[in-house]
Amino acid sequence: MPQTPARRRVRPPRSPALHAAPASRPSSLLQRAHLPPVPSTLLIPLAARARGARYFSWLDCRDAVAGGLLERLGADVDALLDDLPTVFQVLWRTRAVKDAGRAFFAAHPQGLGANLGCGLTQHFQWLDVGANQWLDADLPEVMALRRPLLPAWGPRARQAEVDLTQPGWWQRLGLPSRSGAQPVLLVCEGVLMYLQPAQVQAVLAEFAQHAPTGSRMVLDVLTRQAVGRAARHPSVGPTGAEFCWGVGRMAELAAVHPRLRLLREQSAAEGYGWAGIALDALWRPWLGAPVYGVATLGVRDGSP
Numbered sequence: 001m002p003q004t005p006a007r008r009r010v011r012p013p014r015s016p017a018l019h020a021a022p023a024s025r026p027s028s029l030l031q032r033a034h035l036p037p038v039p040s041t042l043l044i045p046l047a048a049r050a051r052g053a054r055y056f057s058w059l060d061c062r063d064a065v066a067g068g069l070l071e072r073l074g075a076d077v078d079a080l081l082d083d084l085p086t087v088f089q090v091l092w093r094t095r096a097v098k099d100a101g102r103a104f105f106a107a108h109p110q111g112l113g114a115n116l117g118c119g120l121t122q123h124f125q126w127l128d129v130g131a132n133q134w135l136d137a138d139l140p141e142v143m144a145l146r147r148p149l150l151p152a153w154g155p156r157a158r159q160a161e162v163d164l165t166q167p168g169w170w171q172r173l174g175l176p177s178r179s180g181a182q183p184v185l186l187v188c189e190g191v192l193m194y195l196q197p198a199q200v201q202a203v204l205a206e207f208a209q210h211a212p213t214g215s216r217m218v219l220d221v222l223t224r225q226a227v228g229r230a231a232r233h234p235s236v237g238p239t240g241a242e243f244c245w246g247v248g249r250m251a252e253l254a255a256v257h258p259r260l261r262l263l264r265e266q267s268a269a270e271g272y273g274w275a276g277i278a279l280d281a282l283w284r285p286w287l288g289a290p291v292y293g294v295a296t297l298g299v300r301d302g303s304p
Ligand SMILES: C[S@@+](CC[C@H](N)C(=O)[O-])C[C@H]1O[C@@H](n2cnc3c(N)ncnc32)[C@H](O)[C@@H]1O
Pocket: 038, 039, 040, 041, 042, 043, 044, 045, 046, 116, 117, 118, 119, 120, 121, 137, 138, 139, 142, 162, 163, 164, 165, 188, 189, 190, 191, 194
């Protein structure tokens, strides 16, 4: 039976490497990158993937690169690891993305996956099935930090700069046309809640307009009740980033474009076992959507 974050709230021993970092490196790699508030949130999921399994061992994602990245960044992430609900959500969504990716590439072993707003993730470590391809894309300032730390994962992987708020990103990233033979898997986690609602709708519509049949988009969502309240979030608040988009009903996602279908919705509450499922059912009439969840969108064949 999974334990809730509250029951596991034990402060970890400080990592000697991280604790020593500020003294040995007066200006860490991360500080020198001068990331603006939203891009700087990439440290939150990175810390969870690197160190979160000590609290939630059943969600251990076995990230082979995150720990080393944290050390090279010279970041002190103790405060982020104290925010156990967020650590839990990141590990839970990582498992959801891995499961969705494995199912997609089992069906399309030569398909393409693209992680939009990739931050410092390396999902191809889990999803490389031998003949598929992978693209990691984020804002220019993040890619400048990422490239020297995380070179492309072999010849079937590439990296690119993208600003999802600028229409036309599908073509600029060289993603396949709708008539393309191979479907595409898009991953967009921890990103869209920082965009304005109209920008999110444009991102979903661009996926719907261009994606070949069989394509999938896996994204995480926050309840609309969280919009404007990032200052109260223990990890996001200190970055200065704000939650600008949330969902009132999961059906809103597919309503953006006639070609979209909501194939699956998952609530992070499920990860807490029966107690979480019961609480989710209790809140749902008021919230209309999970407090935090993952949606998988598909595209219909033959629609506009
Ligand atoms: C919380 S981090 C998540 C990073 C990564 N997806 C993960 O799970 O570790 C948010 C990411 O969204 C990216 N992002 C925010 N706005 C973006 C935009 N307009 N276009 C592309 N990426 C964006 C940020 O640069 C940052 O890397």
